Amino acid sequence: GAGVSQSPSNKVTEKGKDVELRCDPISGHTALYWYRQSLGQGLEFLIYFQGNSAPDKSGLPSDRFSAERTGGSVSTLTIQRTQQEDSAVYLCASSVTSGAPETQYFGPGTRLLVL
């Protein structure tokens, strides 16, 4: 079946512009995660959606970052007034909530470059 998809695969933007990154989780997966991967670093947790519960936003680095998940499926990560330090690969992952909820399935990521 289809895996997690993300778009765009690459995004170049100018400092100060807003960007939107999209994630399409695996059908039926109720949990969705966003991570940021900076060069040479591990994955930094950003935000977590679980069904209809309030999202866990504890990893968002500033109020310029926000995310929403419409209809319990597609999610959009928005970065406002982008800064050069926002340049990174943004990864999305999804998982089920029963059986093996511990295992995440990742998308290919969006590479964001802020000039």
Next chain:
Amino acid sequence: AQTVTQSQPEMSVQEAETVTLSCTYDTSENNYYLFWYKQPPSRQMILVIRQEAYKQQNATENRFSVNFQKAAKSFSLKISDSQLGDTAMYFCAFMKRKNSGTYKYIFGTGTRLKVLA
């Protein structure tokens, strides 16, 4: 707070040889999960192997196996008969279930493995 440490930023191994990637973690939890993920140049993170902390038996998936030492908080990955396709970044990850019922994952900084022909 939980931490995950991968002390080997880069490693290389000859094709068909065996290599071990190290991972240590710090937690006061008793129930948790540990994972190894592989990230090839395509950027797609792929689950390699997982281990439940309550299981004493080391997980094995074909050429991949772990040495889980709970008391020492160590979770190393052994790759046997290395293949060129194993060239990738490998991430160790820790997961626990929070009181809220949600899950918290912490990733290490990764080990870049290169398999040499």
